[in-house]
Amino acid sequence: MLFDMDGTLIDSEKLWDVALQDLAREYGGELSAAARRSIIGTSMAESMRMLHDDLGQPERDPQVSGAWINARILELFRTGLPWRPGAFELLGAVRAAGIPTALVTSSTRPLVEIALDTLGRDSFDVVVCGDEVLATKPHPEPYLTAARLLGVPISRCVAIEDSPTGVASAFASGAAVLAVPAEVPLPQADGVHQVASLTDVDLELLTALLAARADADRPLAS
Incomplete structure (x- = not known):
């Protein structure tokens, strides 16, 4: 994840x-x-x-x-960071299931270190920050880097994003993409599953997204 x-x-x-x-x-x-x-x-x-x-x-x-x-x-x-609806519950479910998990952000390491006080330092196996890659979102490098550090093929990863820039980065990397708009609306796009809130997301949906991603990669029978 x-x-x-x-x-x-x-x-x-x-x-x-x-x-x-x-x-x-x-x-x-x-x-x-x-x-x-x-x-x-x-x-x-x-x-x-x-x-x-x-x-x-x-x-x-x-x-x-x-x-x-x-x-x-x-x-x-430092004044405090509220969770997005459903985010705390979903992250907890992912970790409880033992799924390798990365945080992939354009924010710099000093900011992320503060945010991890809210998110939990044990919530992620890998953290990729915007000042730790050569090319930031919308380039796919941040997501490709996270998958490599996790030791998981990018095609077996689901990336969750809220912005057009982030969705473009995740999609270009080859991950299955789940878009959850926050501050700006996101256009519907082929290959990108969109939901209104993380409260609508569970492990069953994430599994289905990976299955759909695998089906899209499977060559047609001759």
């Missing part, structure tokens, strides 16, 4: 809203709703470029802005 973090397991996107708007105001502007939606699920560098462009300040350094955001979001993460 491969779990995204922000917006999938924990309801942290609202904290990112606060941090991003705080930075925009620091720069004398206001982040538009359209830009905020586009930022969800992207890497820090890409997020900062989008923010700068939205403010009409493309000359700003993404690394400087990223450092500001990281410091602010660390403060906000």
Whole structure:
């Protein structure tokens, strides 16, 4: 099992809203709703470029802005991280069943370390952070890396995501993909199973998704 973090397991996107708007105001502007939606699920560098462009300040350094955001979001993460509906129960069921499990996130290691105080450090066999891969989502590398570290073929993994960027990453990796929209709607897509909430997900559904993934790979009889 491969779990995204922000917006999938924990309801942290609202904290990112606060941090991003705080930075925009620091720069004398206001982040538009359209830009905020586009930022969800992207890497820090890409997020900062989008923010700068939205403010009409493309000359700003993404690394400087990223450092500001990281410091602010660390403060906000320490105030507490609520679970997404059904996430705690599903993660517990997966672990109780002995299924190898990875956290695959675009967030940086310092943020993830704080989040693990909520999620549980024993909840995952592997943790892949956005600053620990060469290419971040929507590239498939984060999910391919997690599967390799787990020692499980990616075709035998189910990835759970909430954002278009994350879904694209998981799908490109070859995993079975379960999409659970949070802050932004997700279009229906071939090969991607979508549910309204993790409260609708159980081990039976995850098993069915893997079976469907295997059927899709099976060559047609001649």
